[in-house]
Amino acid sequence: MLYNRGSFSDAMLYGSLIWPTFVETNGMVFLAEEKRAQPALDDPSRTLADMFHGDQAEMERQFNYVAVSTLVGARPGVDDDDAEDRLARLLEESWAAKLAREYPNWDFAVEVTQEDDGPWIRFFATSRPLDR
Numbered sequence: 001m002l003y004n005r006g007s008f009s010d011a012m013l014y015g016s017l018i019w020p021t022f023v024e025t026n027g028m029v030f031l032a033e034e035k036r037a038q039p040a041l042d043d044p045s046r047t048l049a050d051m052f053h054g055d056q057a058e059m060e061r062q063f064n065y066v067a068v069s070t071l072v073g074a075r076p077g078v079d080d081d082d083a084e085d086r087l088a089r090l091l092e093e094s095w096a097a098k099l100a101r102e103y104p105n106w107d108f109a110v111e112v113t114q115e116d117d118g119p120w121i122r123f124f125a126t127s128r129p130l131d132r
Helices: 007-018 032-037 046-052 054-063 083-103
Strands: 021-025 027-033 065-067 108-117 120-126
Touching: 007 083, 021 083, 027 032, 027 054, 027 120, 046 054, 046 083, 054 065, 054 120, 083 108, 083 120
Parallel strands: none
Antiparallel strands: 021 027, 065 120, 108 120
16 A cells, blocks of 8 residues: 555655646646746746757757656665656647647647666657647
8 A cells, every 4th residue: 555655745756757747838838846947938938049059849849758767766776767757748638638738728748768778768848839
């Protein structure tokens, strides 16, 4: 049983991983945690123009691309690539559901890719209300 191994605090932390907070800024959607951590997102319109030549989807692809291993702290002695892959697939489904719920007039792609250091997850809008 989960209650033998975790706490309410653990549940809340994992809940925010599975059902994260997204923020919309300048017509783009980002993970709230990534937006806070990325100085380039302090002025997204300038970054969009300077680095991405106005391509909103590419900016989202780059800033919403996260290694699954960085989302959950590694436990000593635990080396379970299968668990990391299963978590990535769970996040792919739950993030897609949350994005669809919060942004019903948008379409998003949520992707899991396999890199040398394990699975990564990303999302980006494939259409926005202004695109329609």
